[in-house]
Amino acid sequence: EQGRHGKGGHGGHGNGGRSRARPRSPISELLQKGQSVVVQVTKDAIGDKGPTLTTYISIPGRYLVLMPSMSRTGVSRKIEDDKERRRLKRILESLEIPAGMGVIVRTAGTGCTKEDLKRDLDYLMLLWDSFGKRLQLGRGPSPLYEESDVAIRTIRDLFNDHTESVIVDDEKVYNRVREFMQKLIPEKVDRVQLHQGPKPLFHTHNVEQDFERIFSRRIDLPSGGSIVFDQAEALVAIDVNSGKTRSDGFDFEDVALRTNLDAVKEIARQIRLRDLGGIIVCDFIDMMRAGSRKKVENALRDAMATDRARSKLGRISQFGLLELTRQRLGPGLSKMLFHNCPRCRGSGRLRTVESRTGAILRRLGSALTLKGFTKVEVRTQPEVVDYMKRNYGQELRELMVRHEREVELVSVSDQIDDSVLRYLRADGREVRPGGRRKR
Numbered sequence: 146e147q148g149r150h151g152k153g154g155h156g157g158h159g160n161g162g163r164s165r166a167r168p169r170s171p172i173s174e175l176l177q178k179g180q181s182v183v184v185q186v187t188k189d190a191i192g193d194k195g196p197t198l199t200t201y202i203s204i205p206g207r208y209l210v211l212m213p214s215m216s217r218t219g220v221s222r223k224i225e226d227d228k229e230r231r232r233l234k235r236i237l238e239s240l241e242i243p244a245g246m247g248v249i250v251r252t253a254g255t256g257c258t259k260e261d262l263k264r265d266l267d268y269l270m271l272l273w274d275s276f277g278k279r280l281q282l283g284r285g286p287s288p289l290y291e292e293s294d295v296a297i298r299t300i301r302d303l304f305n306d307h308t309e310s311v312i313v314d315d316e317k318v319y320n321r322v323r324e325f326m327q328k329l330i331p332e333k334v335d336r337v338q339l340h341q342g343p344k345p346l347f348h349t350h351n352v353e354q355d356f357e358r359i360f361s362r363r364i365d366l367p368s369g370g371s372i373v374f375d376q377a378e379a380l381v382a383i384d385v386n387s388g389k390t391r392s393d394g395f396d397f398e399d400v401a402l403r404t405n406l407d408a409v410k411e412i413a414r415q416i417r418l419r420d421l422g423g424i425i426v427c428d429f430i431d432m433m434r435a436g437s438r439k440k441v442e443n444a445l446r447d448a449m450a451t452d453r454a455r456s457k458l459g460r461i462s463q464f465g466l467l468e469l470t471r472q473r474l475g476p477g478l479s480k481m482l483f484h485n486c487p488r489c490r491g492s493g494r495l496r497t498v499e500s501r502t503g504a505i506l507r508r509l510g511s512a513l514t515l516k517g518f519t520k521v522e523v524r525t526q527p528e529v530v531d532y533m534k535r536n537y538g539q540e541l542r543e544l545m546v547r548h549e550r551e552v553e554l555v556s557v558s559d560q561i562d563d564s565v566l567r568y569l570r571a572d573g574r575e576v577r578p579g580g581r582r583k584r
Contacts, residue, residue, distance in 0.1 A: 182200060183280065183289065185198065185202050186198060187199050191476055200214070204269055204272055204276075204290065205301070206265045206268055206269045206301070207265050207268075207302075208250060208253055208261060209248050209249065209251060209262060209266055209269060210251060211248055211270070211272075211273060212246065212249065213246050213247075213273055217247040218234070218238075218247055218249070219234075219250070220237075220249065221250060224250070224254075229256075233250045233255075236262055237250065242266070248266065250262070252453075253302070264329060268329060272290065275290075294321075296321065296322055297321070297322070304330070310337075310338055311338065312339075312340050313337065314339075314345070314346040316339060319337065319339045359415065359418045360482070362375070364411055364415065367407065368404055369387075369404075370386055370387050370388045370404040370408060371386045372408050372412060372415070373386065374419070379423075381421050383425065383426065383427045383428065398433055401432050401437070402437045404430055405429045405437075406441060409441060410448055412427060412448070413445065413448035416471065417452055417454075419478045420454075420477045421471065421477060422454070422472060422473030423470065424468065424470055425471060426466055427466070428465060429441060429465050432461075438460075442460055445467070453474070454471050454472040454474050455471070456470060456471040487561050498532045499532070502529055502533050502536075504564065505525060505529070505564045508566065509521065509523065510544065512566055512578065513544060513550050513552075515578040517568070517576055517577075518570055518576050518578070519569065519570060521550060521552050521566055521568060522555055522566070522567040522569060523564060523565075523566060524567065525556070525557065525563065525564045525565070526556070526557065526558065526563075529564075541554075
């Protein structure tokens with residue numbers, strides 16, 4: 146059985162402090178085959194990596210995270226003010242939290258009153274009651290809890306006192322958002338507005354242009370420089386270029402510092418918008434002065450401070466590289482909205498005609514030594530066929546004479562593979578190399 150959600154691991158300082166790490170036992174000693182277990186997906190599957198599961202269930206609300214299986218209360222580590230932490234802990238101690246359950250105050254709970262936190266706890270307990278009913282009725286693997294849709298999550302995680310308005314362009318979503326806010330923040334429900342007008346929502350509020358930028362590999366900076374994003378399997382590389390950033394009266398060190406500081410704000414913004422996670426390497430423009438590098442490090446740290454995802458930042462190395470790690474909140478924009486090109490398999494590059502021709506000739510030289518067929522049909526792209534006929538006609542004829550086999554070149558414009566060889570008998574039937582007929 147599976148309790149599923151999007152974000153749950155909100156760390157906190159419990160009342161009793163950290164417990165010592167217990168020794169890890171093999172999973173075969175902890176679980177038995179056929180045993181029913183309630184688990185929660187803490188990280189979705191990405192590529193070849195399967196999802197990450199935990200038996201420590203946590204259900205996030207607007208201000209609190211409910212942990213039904215851990216009797217520990219605490220405050221998020223991101224709330225650093227000691228006075229505020231003590232105030233929130235006193236409120237938690239005064240709340241009626243069911244025995245055996247734990248609660249952690251999220252960062253959004255800063256400045257909240259007892260009434261705000263109690264209202265959020267009541268909402269979470271309703272979710273937990275629904276969870277328990279499904280658990281009793283469930284048979285076999287089945288979802289017990291699923292994270293709210295994107296509109297509700299946005300209100301829950303991003304709406305705050307500084308939010309002037311929430312504009313929705315779908316009436317059903319508008320009603321759902323108002324209903325959610327009526328339960329948790331009734332005094333601010335009037336800030337939700339329904340978009341009405343001839344133009345789409347993003348165009349009306351000039352968001353479309355910024356939205357489209359998150360799909361671009363290159364982002365131009367106001368100063369004339371640019372940032373380039375490249376996502377690889379193991380990490381994300383971000384390259385800062387000075388471009389046309391030049392100014393009379395400034396030496397290169399000053400130009401590099403200004404461009405890097407200009408890039409830092411956009412880098413932090415794009416990391417959040419694209420939901421980039423894992424290892425991220427920023428290649429800044431080289432700066433000779435230690436003071437300049439320190440300014441860029443501090444600027445990036447300040448820009449990342451408002452990010453909900455946890456991150457750890459290193460320092461700029463002698464090569465101008467700064468490494469950071471960021472918590473994955475989801476699969477990332479690239480995985481959600483793009484699929485790999487089947488022709489180049491996601492590399493963004495195709496082999497040249499000359500390279501493909503050489504590979505086909507080598508493959509033919511090996512294939513023609515096999516037995517059980519009289520003809521090889523070479524299926525490849527039209528430009529390769531034309532190139533081979535113009536430049537390698539003599540070599541192909543020599544191969545046919547030497548091996549006493551026929552070779553036919555066939556143009557296939559929509560073929561994904563660079564080349565496909567079909568082995569045919571004299572009667573035209575296809576066989577496998579070695580003589581067996583292909584079924």
